[in-house]
Amino acid sequence: MNITSAKFIKTAVGDDPVFLDGTPQIAFIGRSNVGKSSTINALTKQKGLAIVSASPGRTQGLNVFLINELFYLVDLPGYGFAKLSKQDRAWLHELINWYLFNKKFEQKKIVQIIDANVGPTKDDLELLQTLEQHNKNILVIANKIDKIKKSQYAVQCQKIKDLIGYHEIIFYSSKTGTGIPEIINKILC
Numbered sequence: 001m002n003i004t005s006a007k008f009i010k011t012a013v014g015d016d017p018v019f020l021d022g023t024p025q026i027a028f029i030g031r032s033n034v035g036k037s038s039t040i041n042a043l044t045k046q047k048g049l050a051i052v053s054a055s056p057g058r059t060q061g062l063n064v065f066l067i068n069e070l071f072y073l074v075d076l077p078g079y080g081f082a083k084l085s086k087q088d089r090a091w092l093h094e095l096i097n098w099y100l101f102n103k104k105f106e107q108k109k110i111v112q113i114i115d116a117n118v119g120p121t122k123d124d125l126e127l128l129q130t131l132e133q134h135n136k137n138i139l140v141i142a143n144k145i146d147k148i149k150k151s152q153y154a155v156q157c158q159k160i161k162d163l164i165g166y167h168e169i170i171f172y173s174s175k176t177g178t179g180i181p182e183i184i185n186k187i188l189c
Contacts, residue, residue, distance in 0.1 A: 001188045005068055006044035011061035013095065018064055019105050024071040026187050027100065030113035031123060032078030035143040038174040039113060040065065040075055043184060050075050060092065062099055071108065073187075074099070080123045101134055109137045109187060116142035116156065116171060120163045128164070139186050140164050146173040 012018060019025070028036045037050035050063060063075040076099065077092045099105060110131055114124050131138050148156050157171060170186065172179030 001068075001184075003044050003067055003184060003188075005066075006046055006049055006073075007066050008049060009064040009066050009072070011063050013061045014098075016062075018072070019099075023066075024108040025074050025105070026071060026109045026111060027074045027076055027107045028111045028113065029076045029096065029100070029127065030078060030143075031080040031115070031121065034078065034113045034115050035174050036075055036078065036113050037063075039111075039141065039143065039172070039183070040073055042174050042177065042180055043073075043187075060088075062095070074107075076100075079127065080121070100131070100136070107136065109139055111139050111141060111183075111187065113141045113143050114160070114164075116145045116160060117147040119156065119160055125163065128167070138167050139183075140167050140169045141179070141183060142169055142171045143174060145171045145178060146175045 010016070010018060028040060030036050040050040041047055044065070044067070049065065060077055062077075065073045065075070067073055076096055079093065079096060100107070100110065112124070112128060112131070114120050120128070128138065128140070142157075142160050145153070161169060168186070170179045170182045172183060
């Protein structure tokens with residue numbers, strides 16, 4: 001199956017009927033500026049569907065996109081560093097936790113995006129552990145593989161695999177498109 005249609009539905013910042021309408025949801029989560037929105041744009045082949053910014057903290061709500069008229073992709077705000085006040089960062093953290101761990105909502109899959117060049121950070125690993133504790137269906141995407149030096153590629157990939165553990169990892173580049181078919185296959189199945 002391919003992604004043949006994608007449209008922005010809304011930005012939600014709390015209780016919203018869109019999350020309870022029975023449409024399956026796939027959530028994209030990761031640190032600020034790891035490439036969540038860029039990945040959504042690459043998967044849907046719509047450059048401006050999800051807003052991309054060089055400034056950390058641009059996504060400040062739960063951006064909901066309807067894909068193939070069948071399911072939602074939910075672009076969550078980034079965790080970690082953001083150019084926001086301490087109060088705003090705390091509010092975004094609460095919003096993320098409210099959506100991911102609220103028993104009213106059931107995500108078909110959580111796509112956690114990490115920076116392959118940096119490797120999983122403490123924040124990435126803590127979130128992964130929390131998702132595991134809540135029995136979430138997790139797919140890890142290691143983005144920015146194009147930034148890894150060729151001489152370090154195999155070592156860096158193995159390091160990521162060792163830290164992530166048993167979860168499936170797709171090594172991906174939003175710049176080159178490497179990994180897009182694998183991601184689409186995993187989120188559409």
